[in-house]
Amino acid sequence: MLTFDNVSLRVGEFTLTADAHVGPGLTAVIGPSGGGKSTLLSAIAGFLDPDAGQISWDGRDLSGRAPGDRPVTMLFQDNNLFPHLTVAQNVGLALGPRLRMSAAETRRIDDVLVRVSLGDLGHRKPAALSGGQQSRAALARVLLADRPVVLLDEAFAALGPALRAEMLELVQGTLVQAGRTVLMVTHDPSDARAWADQVVLVADGVVQPPQSTAALFADPPAALRAYLGT
Numbered sequence: 001m002l003t004f005d006n007v008s009l010r011v012g013e014f015t016l017t018a019d020a021h022v023g024p025g026l027t028a029v030i031g032p033s034g035g036g037k038s039t040l041l042s043a044i045a046g047f048l049d050p051d052a053g054q055i056s057w058d059g060r061d062l063s064g065r066a067p068g069d070r071p072v073t074m075l076f077q078d079n080n081l082f083p084h085l086t087v088a089q090n091v092g093l094a095l096g097p098r099l100r101m102s103a104a105e106t107r108r109i110d111d112v113l114v115r116v117s118l119g120d121l122g123h124r125k126p127a128a129l130s131g132g133q134q135s136r137a138a139l140a141r142v143l144l145a146d147r148p149v150v151l152l153d154e155a156f157a158a159l160g161p162a163l164r165a166e167m168l169e170l171v172q173g174t175l176v177q178a179g180r181t182v183l184m185v186t187h188d189p190s191d192a193r194a195w196a197d198q199v200v201l202v203a204d205g206v207v208q209p210p211q212s213t214a215a216l217f218a219d220p221p222a223a224l225r226a227y228l229g230t
Ligand SMILES: Nc1ncnc2c1ncn2[C@@H]1O[C@H](COP(=O)(O)OP(=O)(O)OP(=O)(O)O)[C@@H](O)[C@H]1O
Pocket: 011, 012, 013, 014, 031, 032, 033, 034, 035, 036, 037, 038, 039, 040, 202
């Protein structure tokens, strides 16, 4: 369980507040531009520290812990694949910064590539993959990293609707089924409706506690109505 206990955080003139619990499953993070969605994810990942309050994971305070020392992995829109490394080497970075892998590590990389349907393409460089395949390679690295909290910051926004649905299905079948706590920032409310168990609305610097997707869209609060333009 990810817990925000009276969190308050300043970035320049902007203040974000959060007091909420997020459990396992796929949680969509939605809300107007500039509302604070990326700031929230940066705080969970450890790129920003709260000025007051605590973010904790399973009861352990994460304050002051470096990003690499948190139970968290993050996937960005540009996939963060290094162009000079092969797909297998990029995925293997989840196990550490070295490129020489043991036989057991190579098997783990191969297994995870098969799970995202890139079993034959591990030797290629990212530039020789399609956009959808690059997204799957980045997801393979997240799977191999094996952290309980996964942050997707508009990770699939550049893909067309069919590929995005394919990626979200893969997220569902891998990360969500494995019981991970997945937070997905999206600008597409229909993605939230189709895939998310629950929704966190972030507007005007306030992080609302998660609500069930069906209940939220059936009776949208004012902040969501304003965002949806309804
Ligand atoms: N480094 C910074 N210095 C000053 N202000 C910042 C900084 N980073 C973000 N902000 C401000 O914080 C607010 C929240 O930004 P944030 O990126 O979290 O919003 P968002 O909901 O993710 O927006 P979008 O949907 O457009 O990506 C904005 O007003 C932004 O201008």
